[in-house]
Amino acid sequence: MKSTAALALAAVIAVGGTAGGYWFGTRSATPPAPAADAKPARKLLYYRNPMGLPDTSQTPKKDPMGMDYIPVYEGEAEATPAPAGQVKINAERIQKLGVRTETAELRPLGAQIRAAGRVEPDEQRLYTIAPKFEGYVERLHVNVTGQPVARGQVLFEAYSPELVAAQREYQIAAQGVESLKNAGNEAQAGMKQLAESALIRLRNWDISDAQLRALAKSGAATRTISFQSPVAGIVTEKKAVQGARFMPGDALYQVADLSRVWVMADVFEQDIAAARVGAPVKVRVDAYPDKSFDGRIAYLYPSVNADTRTTPVRVELANPGLLLKPGMFARIEINAGSSAQVLTVPTSAVIDSGTRQVVLIAEGEGRFTPREVKLGSRGEDRVAVLDGLKAGDAVVVAANFLIDAESNLKAALGGFAPPQPAAASVGHKAEGVVESIDVSDGTVMLTHGPVASLKWPAMSMEFKFANPSLQAGLKPGAKVAFEFVERAPGEWVITVIRPAATTSAAHAGH
Incomplete structure (x- = not known):
């Protein structure tokens, strides 16, 4: 009985083991369900140059620097x-x-035409006091250069033996005319002619009528004669010295009327066509930054300075309070605008290559078309378009050069290379250390780590800033995280830059 039961138990165990093995084998042979996040294999299109140059390859290769060409897969190019x-x-x-x-x-x-100039006295309001006879400076009444004088104010007194003799001559002739009233006509005529000749001689020496009347009334010759200022102004030159001898024609004083002055400005050659006589001008000087003085262009000189390529322009204006001093540096703004309606676009919309001018037309849905235009005159912040646009066209006025970098605009214009297959995204990120900054050139030398999107190894290279504000706060040795794009083949431009610690902290927070 015991042997029969043992055999039966062994049979049950064997059957159970066989069934279990069959069940386990069946479960192991069932293929696993596909993972939810598995991605289908991508189709390789081509390999592109790692530095963004217009060069592609159907097989893997390296550039002259030893960098691997970057694979571009289906879906990464423009659909x-x-x-x-x-x-x-x-x-x-x-x-x-x-x-x-x-x-x-x-x-x-x-x-608006802007130019630099200098304040000068009005040449039509300069007066020189120069005696027409020989004599001596007897007494000075105005003996300081820069002293203001009134019209008719005595400047100095002069003694001249020649003048005294001429006065005496006139007095004798006048007395002779009086004494010959009852004489014959010929005698009276001769004496009158002598008296008139003496009088003309005194007037030719600039003896005033008031002084001549005083001479005729007194009947005695004066030893000295007074010289008066012909105008109210400022003594700009004084050569008279008390007791000094002067000769006919010597300029002893110069008086300038500064109630009106000139501003002599140098206008660049390309702006001369817009400047015109009579155009209103605003003048500003550093001494009074809160004031402006209104004037008008009085004359355009007919010559161009060959060294500076500028033409002198004379601006005439009033000088209230004598605030404008001769020799002051002045800045002028000439209003050369016109009331005529012309087609205009902002100046920032124009991409000027030097040989042609292009604007980007926004077509909608992220599409931009470059269009060559012909430009006319330029204004303060706009430029006239003579050909290539019509009113209502939407033009890009900001980030033009970034669109150029994003899309390889030069290739689109067809000026440099034939069209290439669209590359992968050209916006890239990296971290590195600032080696040096050239503020004047707007460039920075960075030692950065590998750039995965370009498959670049770690290296040192030069970048340009998209705008000067990105340079603020950067110093050599600073660790930074930055984003950059390719503006032109081989020209890399930083669009975003910040301290690397900030980036790390932000990732840690996420």
Whole structure:
């Protein structure tokens, strides 16, 4: 009985083991369910140059610097390429780059010509006191250069033997005319002619009528004669010295009437066509930064300075309170605008290559078309468009060069290379250390770590700043995190830069 039970138990165990093995084998052979996050294999399109140059390859290779070409997979290139000559950027990139547009519109073009000049006395209001006879300075009444004088104020008294003799001659002739009243006509005529000759001689020496009347009334010759200021002004030159001898024609005093002055400005050659006689001008000087003086262009000189390529322009203006001093440095603004309506766009909308001018037309849905235009005169912040646009066209006025970097605009314009397959995103991120900064050139030398999006190894290279404000606070040795784009083949521009610690802290918070 015991042996029979043992055999039965062994049989049950064997059957159970066989069934369990079959069940376990069946479970192990069932293929696992696919993972939810598994991605399908991507199709390789081509390999592009790691430095962004217009060079692609169908097989892996290295550039002259030993860097591997970057693979571009299906889906990374533009799904629906833009028409030839058109640029397409997604909405996220447009917002990040800060693209802004304005419409071309008809409006008066306000033009301002700015130039530097200097204040000078009005040459028509300069007066020189120069005796016409020989004599001596007997007494000085005004003996300081720069002293203000009134019209008719005595400047100095002069003694001249020649003048005394001429006065005596006139007195004798006048007395002779009086004594010959009852004489014959011929005698009276001869004496009158002698008296008139003596009088003319005194007048030719600039003896005033008042002095001549006093001489005729007194009947005695005066030893000295007074010289008066012919105008109210400032003594700008004094050569008279008390007791000194002077000769006919010697300039003893110069008096300037500064109630009106000139500003002699140097206007650049390209602005001469817009400047015109009679145009209103605003003049400012450093001495009175809160004041402006109004004047008008009185004369455009007919010559150009070959060294500075400028033309002198004379501005005449009033000088209330004599605030403007000769020799002052002045800045002028000439209103050369016109009331005529012309088609204009903001100056920032124009991309000027030197040989042609191009604007970017916003077509909507992130599409931009470069269009060559012909420009006219320039205003304060706008420029006239003669050909290539019509009123209402939306043009890009901000981030033009970043669109250029984002889309390789030069290739789109067809000026440098044939169209290449669209590359992967050109916005890249990296971290590094600031080696040096060139503020004048707007560049920075960075030692950065590997750039995964470009498959760059760690290295040192030079970047440019998108705008000068990005340089603020940067110092050599600072650790930074930055984003950059390719503005032109081989030209890399930083669009965002911040301390690396801030970035690390932000990731830690997430």
